[in-house]
Amino acid sequence: xxxxxxxxxxxxxxxxxxxxxxxxxxxxxxxxxxxxxxxxxxxxxxxxxxxxxxxxxxxxxxxxxxxxxxxxxxxxxxxxxxxxxxxxxxxxxxxxxxxxxxxxxxxxxxxxxxxxxxxxxxxxxxxxxxxxxxxxxxxxxxxxxxxxxxxxxxxxxxxxxxxxxxxxxxxxxxxxxxxxxxxxxxxxxxxxxxxxxxxxxxxxxxxxxxxxxxxxxxxxxxxxxxxxxxxxxxxxxxxxxxxxxxxxxxxxxxxxxxxxxxxxxxxxxxxxxxxxxxxxxxxxxxxxxxxxxxxxxxxxxxxxxxxxxxxxxxxxxxxxxxxxxxxxxxxxxxxxxxxxxxxxxxxxxxxxxxxxxxxxxxxxxxxxxxxxxxxxxxxxxxxx
Amino acid sequence: xxxxxxxxxxxxxxxxxxxxxxxxxxxxxxxxxxxxxxxxxxxxxxxxxxxxxxxxxxxxxxxxxxxxxxxxxxxxxxxxxxxxxxxxxxxxxxxxxxxxxxxxxxxxxxxxxxxxxxxxxxxxxxxxxxxxxxxxxxxxxxxxxxxxxxxxxxxxxxxxxxxxxxxxxxxxxxxxxxxxxxxxxxxxxxxxxxxxxxxxxxxxxxxxxxxxxxxxxxxxxxxxxxxxxxxxxxxxxxxxxxxxxxxxxxxxxxxxxxx
Numbered sequence: 001x002x003x004x005x006x007x008x009x010x011x012x013x014x015x016x017x018x019x020x021x022x023x024x025x026x027x028x029x030x031x032x033x034x035x036x037x038x039x040x041x042x043x044x045x046x047x048x049x050x051x052x053x054x055x056x057x058x059x060x061x062x063x064x065x066x067x068x069x070x071x072x073x074x075x076x077x078x079x080x081x082x083x084x085x086x087x088x089x090x091x092x093x094x095x096x097x098x099x100x101x102x103x104x105x106x107x108x109x110x111x112x113x114x115x116x117x118x119x120x121x122x123x124x125x126x127x128x129x130x131x132x133x134x135x136x137x138x139x140x141x142x143x144x145x146x147x148x149x150x151x152x153x154x155x156x157x158x159x160x161x162x163x164x165x166x167x168x169x170x171x172x173x174x175x176x177x178x179x180x181x182x183x184x185x186x187x188x189x190x191x192x193x194x195x196x197x198x199x200x201x202x203x204x205x206x207x208x209x210x211x212x213x214x215x216x217x218x219x220x221x222x223x224x225x226x227x228x229x230x231x232x233x234x235x236x237x238x239x240x241x242x243x244x245x246x247x248x249x250x251x252x253x254x255x256x257x258x259x260x261x262x263x264x265x266x267x268x269x270x271x272x273x274x275x276x277x278x279x280x281x282x283x284x285x286x287x288x289x290x291x292x293x294x295x296x297x298x299x300x301x302x303x304x305x306x307x308x309x310x311x312x313x314x315x316x317x318x319x320x321x322x323x324x325x326x327x328x329x330x331x332x333x334x335x336x337x338x339x340x341x342x343x344x345x346x347x348x349x350x351x352x353x354x355x356x357x358x359x360x361x362x363x364x365x366x367x368x369x370x371x372x373x374x375x376x377x378x379x380x381x382x383x384x
Numbered sequence: 385x386x387x388x389x390x391x392x393x394x395x396x397x398x399x400x401x402x403x404x405x406x407x408x409x410x411x412x413x414x415x416x417x418x419x420x421x422x423x424x425x426x427x428x429x430x431x432x433x434x435x436x437x438x439x440x441x442x443x444x445x446x447x448x449x450x451x452x453x454x455x456x457x458x459x460x461x462x463x464x465x466x467x468x469x470x471x472x473x474x475x476x477x478x479x480x481x482x483x484x485x486x487x488x489x490x491x492x493x494x495x496x497x498x499x500x501x502x503x504x505x506x507x508x509x510x511x512x513x514x515x516x517x518x519x520x521x522x523x524x525x526x527x528x529x530x531x532x533x534x535x536x537x538x539x540x541x542x543x544x545x546x547x548x549x550x551x552x553x554x555x556x557x558x559x560x561x562x563x564x565x566x567x568x569x570x571x572x573x574x575x576x577x578x579x580x581x582x583x584x585x586x587x588x589x590x591x592x593x594x595x596x597x598x599x600x601x602x603x604x605x606x607x608x609x610x611x612x613x614x615x616x617x618x619x620x621x622x623x624x625x626x627x628x629x630x631x632x633x634x635x636x637x638x639x640x641x642x643x
Binding site for chain 2: 007008011012014015018019022023044047048049050052053062
């Protein structure tokens with residue numbers, strides 16, 4: 001379907017498509033097999049200005065909106081959501097600075113990220129703080145002119161690979177949700193180390209580690225925004241980033257439709273290509289319907305979010321749930337259409353099915369997204 | 385360092401057909417791309433500019449639609465594009481093309497370096513680069529696989545040979561033709577694409593470059609293509625197996641049939 005993209009949006013799609021087709025697809029199986037971080041490909045994305053898409057022009061970026069980043073991520077996700085997750089996590093890592101950071105902080109960090117010279121990471125999750133962010137144990141205490149951080153973050157994407165980390169820590173436990181703050185921690189800060197790479201089911205090209213803070217001392221000006229505004233920044237960050245995860249779902253969905261349909265046209269059983277059988281056609285048709293419906297919602301949601309509406313959380317959760325549940329279902333269907341071949345590592349849908357699962361889990365599980373949508377509906381209808 | 389890169393728009397090799405009537409390449413409906421070797425030439429020029437400063441001008445001779453490859457070069461970091469285009473250039477062989485490009489290069493003013501791809505994938509002659517250098521009276525080095533050191537006045541480079549490579553130092557102004565090993569061309573950047581969209585391509589005709597009408601196009605081309613035909617399909621082949629003696633015996637039997 002034609003979504004009447006602008007000329008600039010088509011340029012973003014072309015660039016992301018070229019990198020996906022020429023650099024990601026030929027290398028994805030090896031990156032997955034070896035758990036290898038795709039540094040070279042990410043550097044090339046930087047050179048092509050893709051990291052600059054969400055960053056304002058005054059900081060060396062392109063000043064793109066939500067739909068622009070969605071379009072880039074959809075293409076990258078069509079190749080490999082492991083690689084695309086490393087890219088997306090860098091954008092996620094700088095959103096807190098973009099949303100609440102000081103002018104000096106933006107000047108210091110954003111141009112290097114826009115150019116792809118530095119990667120960022122976002123540190124919220126802990127062993128006891130997953131869906132329930134109020135369980136955060138990491139603390140930050142002011143000692144003279146320095147903050148002292150203590151605690152451990154878990155499952156942090158781009159851990160060990162990023163140079164800039166935006167971290168949530170408790171600055172005043174007695175104040176509950178208003179007691180959390182966000183900080184910039186940089187690679188090499190004293191008392192800050194990253195754990196070993198986690199071994200994952202999918203998205204194995206991306207790096208996932210613990211972040212360990214042991215009397216980690218950072219200058220006072222590393223506080224993002226005001227003290228106690230950490231959770232507000234986190235919520236705004238996730239509202240902005242969730243459509244990007246939805247876009248990765250679109251990418252996987254498209255790749256699965258492409259692979260399964262191409263295979264069904266070539267595979268001969270009972271003297272006919274299997275696509276001539278209605279049983280196969282109906283699976284492919286359902287895959288295509290769900291993909292296109294998801295794409296229509298994600299693109300519309302992204303455009304809606306660019307207008308900074310009041311119901312941003314609800315809309316961004318809706319598109320995340322729909323497109324990522326679709327990706328899981330469609331990748332399972334693609335494996336089914338391809339039968340035994342689909343289950344083998346020689347064909348890409350096996351990896352897509354493993355990869356798709358994370359989309360329903362990270363950046364807020366799809367159950368938490370439904371909570372957000374439900375709570376927003378409850379509020380909306382209380383006002384009526 | 386001011387660099388001129390010569391590029392050619394060619395039919396995509398994946399999609400090449402001969403017109404059976406005229407025996408020339410059928411260009412209708414065939415996707416056009418920048419000659420792949422030229423993409424490496426543009427990349428090397430942009431890298432030298434990033435290292436030494438200066439300006440990269442991309443130059444092409446061709447029909448108006450060849451502007452597309454000049455825009456592509458700008459999106460990959462070149463500064464400006466110049467198209468030499470005139471109906472009078474039609475039918476030019478490598479000699480007439482070299483003459484025409486030389487006229488255009490002189491019109492552009494001073495330069496330190498000209499980089500061309502080793503050859504174009506449609507004609508496959510590898511003659512235009514050296515021809516251009518001869519027309520301009522400057523030295524040339526073909527099949528460059530690596531630039532070791534580049535300064536304003538001298539370039540030290542590796543020339544690919546069948547059995548290794550030569551290390552050559554040559555003074556500027558100079559013309560190089562490059563092979564694919566020299567670099568990995570970058571993907572166009574978003575800022576580059578936006579710049580390419582805004583940049584106007586300069587177009588010169590035969591009169592603008594001061595070309596002698598007798599030396600351009602078909603009239604100026606000493607090479608006349610008498611016939612073009614697809615190579616005949618190779619005959620049936622068989623691989624002999626067994627010991628050398630057994631293979632010789634099999635071969636003798638096969639040859640005996642024709643005696």
